[in-house]
Amino acid sequence: MLIVDQPYYRSIGREVEVFEHAYHNQLPMLLKGPTGSGKSRFVEYMAYRLQKDLITVACHEETSSTDLVGRFIIKGAETVWQDGPLTRAVKQGAIIYLDEIAEARPDVIVAIHPLTDFRRVLYIDKLGIEIKAHPNFMLVASYNPGYQKGFKELKPSTRQRFISLSFNYPDPEKEAEIIANESQIDAQTARRLVKIANKIRNLTELGLAETVSTRLLVDAGKLIHTGLNKRLAVHAAVIEPLTDDPDTLEAMKDMADLMI
Ligand code: ADP
Numbered sequence: 001m002l003i004v005d006q007p008y009y010r011s012i013g014r015e016v017e018v019f020e021h022a023y024h025n026q027l028p029m030l031l032k033g034p035t036g037s038g039k040s041r042f043v044e045y046m047a048y049r050l051q052k053d054l055i056t057v058a059c060h061e062e063t064s065s066t067d068l069v070g071r072f073i074i075k076g077a078e079t080v081w082q083d084g085p086l087t088r089a090v091k092q093g094a095i096i097y098l099d100e101i102a103e104a105r106p107d108v109i110v111a112i113h114p115l116t117d118f119r120r121v122l123y124i125d126k127l128g129i130e131i132k133a134h135p136n137f138m139l140v141a142s143y144n145p146g147y148q149k150g151f152k153e154l155k156p157s158t159r160q161r162f163i164s165l166s167f168n169y170p171d172p173e174k175e176a177e178i179i180a181n182e183s184q185i186d187a188q189t190a191r192r193l194v195k196i197a198n199k200i201r202n203l204t205e206l207g208l209a210e211t212v213s214t215r216l217l218v219d220a221g222k223l224i225h226t227g228l229n230k231r232l233a234v235h236a237a238v239i240e241p242l243t244d245d246p247d248t249l250e251a252m253k254d255m256a257d258l259m260i
Contacts, residue, residue, distance in 0.1 A: 003044055005048075006045075016045075016049070022138075026120065028140070029138070030159065030163070033144065037167040052095045052138070054096075056097045057086075059108070060100070064108065067084060068108060068111060089137060090115070093135065095140060098112075098139070109158055115137075116162065121133065172194045175214055184221075184225050185221045185224050189260075193260070196255075197216075199256075199259070206252075217237075220237035
């Protein structure tokens, strides 16, 4: 898909420059960071900037190399080959974004290996062929390093095939700017949301599996923008998604109520 309207993306560091250089050198990129930290938005923005088609695949536990490369399907009385998203991207010279690649089955990693080094080829075992990637083809993957338990790891030998960028929560000024821009709330309310988020992010002793993301703050901002009570919006969009433990929820809500 070619992105027609410029996506709003607030750069956090020099990630735009790094991505452009990776693209021009035909190097694959890995975006590391927690969910909701702007990785997908960044890829959309870069595809727009470079005027390249973007094909996104949200990987999950069942995602296999067949899903990416292609399969035979039955059409009427015949079986016909249907290219998967990776094969289409390799042929067309698109950017493919494999979101949460560590979640996918191991054969996905095997399939992308020859595309991540000097060979830049895709082997299609079922057809017995190999396809040389279009010069404009770029492989981008995201991965949540999971400083907490329960996340899947990416093997060091796989990680070393990618030029990598870390995404984290932006500094408070930039994060407030993103929230205000995305949800259309006023700057002061946006800053308060960021303050609440940073307070919760610093409560490491709570042992939350995932903490407050920029995405949750944007969602809270949207609820406030359409007129929901601010505290209720924070409870529903920011605090409830974090845990199911009643005592922890209560404590976080009390704390947030004092701040907005
Ligand atoms: P990820 O892919 O890391 O899970 P997303 O890119 O989907 O996260 O970001 C979630 C939301 O947060 C976006 O839809 C956007 O509203 C907002 N966002 C986060 N970071 C940025 C940023 N740097 N610029 C613009 N919007 C951002």
